[in-house]
Amino acid sequence: GTAAAGACLYYLLREDGSEAKEADGEPKKISGEATKEQVITILRGILKSQEKTKALMKEFIKDILNEDLTFEQAYERVLQKHPDDPLEQYGLTMPDFDNLLDKYQHDPQIKDLIVRIMSSSAPSEPNPRGQTIDKAKVIQVHEYMKQELQKLVDYIQKSSTRSELDVKNVTLTAQAFVGAKVQKKFGLTSEDVESAVIYNHKELAVDPDFVRVNIAIQTIMNQLIVPQFAM
Structure with missing residues (x-):
């Protein structure tokens, strides 16, 4: 239902931001019942910011590879350039936004x-290379992503500065960092992997190994998202 979509949107928002502001440059806070027009404005802002974040992700991955950035250096780069959280801009919580969508x-x-x-993460243009990557390679890449992500989460949780880190930006940095690792090891960009998943989706959807590794990746990512992370 729409509530589920709202929850999914919230996780997208943790990585993205909105540029929609009032004429004076201040965020437009919503109090009480939001109008349909306000909800449309927020959603359009989210869509626009996702496009910006997608471009930034390519830039972050390129910087990590070219400059051999550490996680801390990559995090600072993300911190400098990331868009603002649209829910914060409008003074909304995830349940608030979920209710508006309902x-x-x-x-x-x-x-x-x-x-x-919800479909904004899909490649904007067909990627022919995705058709050259078979199911086995897709699963192999995701297994590697899982391993590298777990190493990263373990490192962050042991860091003496973890309480100073912002969850949204940590999540975005982690995705860029792992994306750079995949590109370096396999020579595949994020777009290549996404296209390969789409091309092989029928087989992957019923493959227990792919389902398992995806659940594992989501579980690890949740370790970055849960409130306890920042404590």
Whole structure:
């Protein structure tokens, strides 16, 4: 349902931001019941910011590879350039936003924007290289991603500065860092891997190894997202 979409959107928002502001440059806070127009404005801002973040991710991965950045250096780079969190800009919590989506769940404009946001991580253009990567290689890459992500989470949790780290930016940095590791080892960009997953999706959807490794990756990522991380 729409509530589930709202929850998914929230995780997308943890990595993205919105540039929608009032004329005076200050974030537009929403108090009480939001209008349909306000919800549309927020969703459009999210969509725009995701496009910006997607471009930034390519830049971050390139910097990590070319400059051999440490995690701390990569985090500082992300901290300098990341977009703001749109929910914070509008003074909304995840449950608030979820409720707004439920309220307008049957509106065609809002449904269309939600679909566009949820599919924004897919490659914007067909990537022929994805067709050359078979199911076994996709699973191998994801196994490597899982291993590198676990190493990174373990490192962060042992860091003496972990309480100073922002969860949203840690998550974004982790994705860029692991993306750089994959590109260095396999010569595959994030777009290559995404395209390969799409091309092999029918086989992957019923492959127990792929399902298992995806669940494992999500579980590890949740270790970065849970509130205890910053304590």
